[in-house]
Amino acid sequence: MLLFEAGVSSSSSGLENQIFQYIDLHQNEFIQTLKEWVAVESDSIQPGLRQEVTRMVELTADRLRALGATVELVKLGSHKLSDGQSLLLPPLILAELGKDPQKPTVCFYGHVDVQPAKKEDGWKTDPYTLTEIDGNLYGRGATDNKGPVLAWINAAESFRALKLDIPVNLKFIIEGMEEAGSLGLEEIIKKENQRFFSDVDFFVISDNLWLSNRKPALTYGSRGNICFSVEVRCGERDLHSGSFGGIIHEPMTDLIALLDSLVDTSGRILIPGVYDDVASLTEEEKKLYEAIEFDIEEYKNNSGVKKFLYDTKEEILMHLWRYPSLSIHGIEGAFHEPGIKTVIPAKVIGKFSIRQVPHMDISIGEHQVIKYLEDVFSKRNSPNKLKVSVPTSAMPWVANINDPLYTAARKAIKTVFGQDPEMIRDGATIPIAQMFQNITRKSVMMLPVGAADDAEHSQKEKISRHNYIQGTKLFATLFLEIAKLPGKLQEKSNTTTTN
Numbered sequence: 001m002l003l004f005e006a007g008v009s010s011s012s013s014g015l016e017n018q019i020f021q022y023i024d025l026h027q028n029e030f031i032q033t034l035k036e037w038v039a040v041e042s043d044s045i046q047p048g049l050r051q052e053v054t055r056m057v058e059l060t061a062d063r064l065r066a067l068g069a070t071v072e073l074v075k076l077g078s079h080k081l082s083d084g085q086s087l088l089l090p091p092l093i094l095a096e097l098g099k100d101p102q103k104p105t106v107c108f109y110g111h112v113d114v115q116p117a118k119k120e121d122g123w124k125t126d127p128y129t130l131t132e133i134d135g136n137l138y139g140r141g142a143t144d145n146k147g148p149v150l151a152w153i154n155a156a157e158s159f160r161a162l163k164l165d166i167p168v169n170l171k172f173i174i175e176g177m178e179e180a181g182s183l184g185l186e187e188i189i190k191k192e193n194q195r196f197f198s199d200v201d202f203f204v205i206s207d208n209l210w211l212s213n214r215k216p217a218l219t220y221g222s223r224g225n226i227c228f229s230v231e232v233r234c235g236e237r238d239l240h241s242g243s244f245g246g247i248i249h250e251p252m253t254d255l256i257a258l259l260d261s262l263v264d265t266s267g268r269i270l271i272p273g274v275y276d277d278v279a280s281l282t283e284e285e286k287k288l289y290e291a292i293e294f295d296i297e298e299y300k301n302n303s304g305v306k307k308f309l310y311d312t313k314e315e316i317l318m319h320l321w322r323y324p325s326l327s328i329h330g331i332e333g334a335f336h337e338p339g340i341k342t343v344i345p346a347k348v349i350g351k352f353s354i355r356q357v358p359h360m361d362i363s364i365g366e367h368q369v370i371k372y373l374e375d376v377f378s379k380r381n382s383p384n385k386l387k388v389s390v391p392t393s394a395m396p397w398v399a400n401i402n403d404p405l406y407t408a409a410r411k412a413i414k415t416v417f418g419q420d421p422e423m424i425r426d427g428a429t430i431p432i433a434q435m436f437q438n439i440t441r442k443s444v445m446m447l448p449v450g451a452a453d454d455a456e457h458s459q460k461e462k463i464s465r466h467n468y469i470q471g472t473k474l475f476a477t478l479f480l481e482i483a484k485l486p487g488k489l490q491e492k493s494n495t496t497t498t499n
């Protein structure tokens with residue numbers, strides 16, 4: 001069996017200890033850098049903050065250059081806003097550190113844009129001032145995703161500072177538009193498949209959370225998503241409900257009826273055919289759920305709700321990971337401010353999405369939903385105009401947990417956290433995982449460092465000091481473990497010499 005030649009000797013645990021000591025000693029510096037990154041309001045959703053996103057991407061590029069990486073800033077052009085204006089997209093980072101054909105190449109994906117955050121949303125601390133309270137580092141982007149991106153960079157920096165050879169070639173793909181739907185990303189992956197990604201052996205994404213507050217996890221799947229917009233319109237302008245209420249078909253009433261027809265009180269989706277293609281549950285898969293340690297009460301506490309739709313661990317996990325779900329997100333055009341406004345909105349747009357699972361198909365799902373909504377609408381005999389559109393969709397992703405990349409990560413987790421990881425899937429959607437797997441056909445793994453109570457997207461987003469620092473050690477150990485994997489050394493050398 002051939003090994004990737006990586007300078008890892010039998011004294012690798014001594015090597016690990018040396019690296020761990022360095023990381024422990026320099027933890028406050030790593031936290032200081034995270035503080036500087038969190039201070040950048042790189043919100044990719046609000047157009048007025050786009051310059052900050054670009055500044056954040058440039059800051060990240062500087063950090064990678066300081067590490068010795070070669071950095072390309074790929075222009076992604078611009079996109080159209082809903083008011084018709086065009087806005088420049090931040091560049092995408094493609095960077096590489098090391099190009100030794102004897103070593104495996106690991107590509108890390110992360111994003112440095114964040115969800116919107118305002119102190120008045122209910123934050124106890126300023127969202128853009130990283131604040132440590134009881135061992136937790138609170139701030140927007142602390143766990144999603146600036147902390148994990150920095151942990152990967154810190155890991156590489158630690159090798160450099162100790163003048164140790166990094167036993168793998170590192171590649172980075174870092175974007176600034178993830179929270180706004182990763183605009184332009186898929187085209188770049190397709191375009192770069194034969195160039196930048198051609199020598200990548202493994203893809204690692206660290207953009208999700210553990211299932212528990214304490215137990216580390218390794219993620220091998222995520223759900224897909226189809227986002228729907230349902231517009232109902234009666235005319236060009238809003239109307240006074242005193243002058244017209246009672247004599248017209250109101251768009252909001254139509255829309256609420258449509259939205260109310262989607263799912264029943266037990267969470268079951270009412271659209272005919274939706275469950276037809278869902279992969280059937282095997283005995284083997286059932287056992288995976290039975291074996292997982294999952295604290296329902298802890299998960300409930302993290303959510304702040306009192307009761308879930310299901311009572312058992314197996315039912316809850318299956319309905320998060322292997323069954324579809326439908327969520328209603330909001331209504332554009334509806335009056336939502338405090339107080340009373342006796343208006344009849346002329347146009348309202350309902351937003352909902354269906355999380356898809358293997359083996360559901362996006363275009364079949366779209367057709368089923370559109371046909372169903374048209375049927376329900378036609379029964380209302382409303383003269384209003386109905387328009388259903390799909391602004392964005394992404395496919396589900398599942399990887400093979402027996403892939404060598406997962407073996408390396410399990411070992412690294414055991415070394416750093418002293419326990420085996422929980423093998424989990426994510427109920428959310430990480431479109432890049434499926435894109436990497438489908439386009440490059442290489443191994444893809446999600447390796448979270450944030451805990452289940454990190455509250456990503458919420459008013460108390462945090463990463464614990466412990467997870468940030470142990471996460472840095474985890475990534476350093478992963479480099480060492482990947483370097484020990486049996487590899488296609490011969491194949492790689494041949495490819496390099498003939499090119």
Ligand SMILES: NCCCC(=O)N[C@@H](Cc1c[nH]cn1)C(=O)O
Pocket residue numbers: 181207208209225227392394426428429430431
């Ligand atoms: N824990 C990782 C979460 C990543 C995330 O929030 N992804 C979004 C992506 C998306 C899907 N549809 C529209 N955006 C999500 O909501 O799952």
Ligand SMILES: [Zn+2]
Pocket residue numbers: 111144145178207
């Ligand atoms: Zn993220």
Ligand SMILES: [Zn+2]
Pocket residue numbers: 115144179456457
């Ligand atoms: Zn996010």
